Amino acid sequence: SASHLILLLTVFALAVFLGVEIITKIPPTLHTPLMSGSNAISGITLVGAILAAGGNNGTLASVLGFSAVVCATMNVVGGFVVTNRMLAMFKSRK
Amino acid sequence: MSLKPDLIDLIYLVAAILFVIGLKGLTKPRTAVRGNLIGALAMFIAVVVTMLHQDVISVTGLLVAIAIGSAAGVVLALKIEMTAMPQLVALFNGLGGGASVLVAGAYLAGNEFAARLASGDHFSDVLTATAASGLIGAITLSGSLVAFAKLQELKFIKDVSFPGQKILNLVLALASIGVGVLVVQQPGHANLWYWLMAALATGLGILLVISIGGADMPVVIALLNSYSGLAASATGFVLNNNLLIIAGSLVGASGLILTRIMCDAMNRSLWAVLFGTMQSGGSSQSDD
Numbered sequence: 001s002a003s004h005l006i007l008l009l010t011v012f013a014l015a016v017f018l019g020v021e022i023i024t025k026i027p028p029t030l031h032t033p034l035m036s037g038s039n040a041i042s043g044i045t046l047v048g049a050i051l052a053a054g055g056n057n058g059t060l061a062s063v064l065g066f067s068a069v070v071c072a073t074m075n076v077v078g079g080f081v082v083t084n085r086m087l088a089m090f091k092s093r094k
Numbered sequence: 095m096s097l098k099p100d101l102i103d104l105i106y107l108v109a110a111i112l113f114v115i116g117l118k119g120l121t122k123p124r125t126a127v128r129g130n131l132i133g134a135l136a137m138f139i140a141v142v143v144t145m146l147h148q149d150v151i152s153v154t155g156l157l158v159a160i161a162i163g164s165a166a167g168v169v170l171a172l173k174i175e176m177t178a179m180p181q182l183v184a185l186f187n188g189l190g191g192g193a194s195v196l197v198a199g200a201y202l203a204g205n206e207f208a209a210r211l212a213s214g215d216h217f218s219d220v221l222t223a224t225a226a227s228g229l230i231g232a233i234t235l236s237g238s239l240v241a242f243a244k245l246q247e248l249k250f251i252k253d254v255s256f257p258g259q260k261i262l263n264l265v266l267a268l269a270s271i272g273v274g275v276l277v278v279q280q281p282g283h284a285n286l287w288y289w290l291m292a293a294l295a296t297g298l299g300i301l302l303v304i305s306i307g308g309a310d311m312p313v314v315i316a317l318l319n320s321y322s323g324l325a326a327s328a329t330g331f332v333l334n335n336n337l338l339i340i341a342g343s344l345v346g347a348s349g350l351i352l353t354r355i356m357c358d359a360m361n362r363s364l365w366a367v368l369f370g371t372m373q374s375g376g377s378s379q380s381d382d
Contacts, residue, residue, distance in 0.1 A: 030123060035316050039322065046140075050141065050145065055151065076190075080133065080134040089176060
């Protein structure tokens with residue numbers, strides 16, 4: 001319904017402003033880890049992939065959903081692990 | 095076992111708050127490691143709770159898919175050389191964008207969509223979100239893969255620029271948006287239009303990135319990271335899922351700000367990156 005859409009848009013708009021406000025002065029050494037860490041967070045589409053793959057949705061939708069789960073999991077797990085490695089690298093350098 | 099939808103939404107709220115705290119932590123040297131771990135914890139909570147959703151019928155197959163993706167992700171993340179980390183981020187980012195394309199495509203191929211179509215329901219808002227998810231996701235996918243290939247210095251890829259490239263970019267952008275409008279206006283043929291739109295956007299993603307030199311690539315990856323967040327957010331509108339909307343738009347917005355900061359640090363123009371009009375072969379001035 002229309003009021004529900006407006007609720008979703010409200011959540012969207014507020015999260016956009018929150019995202020803008022969170023990023024202030026970032027030391028240059030953290031540019032790449034921040035990018036990498038937020039990239040892992042954007043893998044949240046994994047939740048959508050699980051819902052698409054796990055439901056009773058027919059063969060084609062399930063195949064697409066399962067492929068999405070594999071891709072998004074690589075994004076999420078690999079993303080957090082490589083970010084952790086980057087940050088460990090900076091720490092040992094100091 | 096399945097949880098009540100209200101309880102799932104409540105736990106999603108906890109995960110969303112943890113994402114905000116984690117992202118905030120990543121912006122300061124002292125809290126960066128912890129921030130990354132908090133983000134990972136939020137994701138873990140989100141995934142476990144989603145597995146307990148009443149619509150998720152069989153968990154076994156999902157666990158296999160997650161095991162495959164995790165193993166591949168961990169191996170790549172641990173084996174890659176330090177110097178190759180930026181292109182690995184690009185690769186992961188492309189996979190995330192691709193996942194959004196697949197999830198929106200799965201929605202159009204699924205039973206819920208078929209049922210709504212048969213009932214003559216008006217749902218142009220959901221269809222708009224589906225088209226946006228596929229469009230942004232496909233640009234993210236192909237653009238990121240080109241960025242990966244360039245940084246990895248794969249032999250088959252070169253800095254390509256030709257006369258009329260900007261016009262071709264514009265034509266492709268307008269064509270993919272136009273076909274995206276058809277997804278909304280002709281729901282009966284939504285599947286056909288959707289995949290045609292995704293193909294056009296894939297071409298656009300390639301062309302936008304292929305003329306950009308390797309030294310500028312970190313900025314491009316930062317921008318594509320912002321896009322993958324927006325794609326995830328659009329997927330949230332398709333699936334009516336607050337957590338996808340929040341985490342996605344958080345990354346979409348913060349990614350754009352980070353792109354601007356990186357542009358400033360590297361003396362690049364944000365507008366040039368946004369519209370793919372960056373000069374090729376820029377000199378290296380990397381700061382990290």
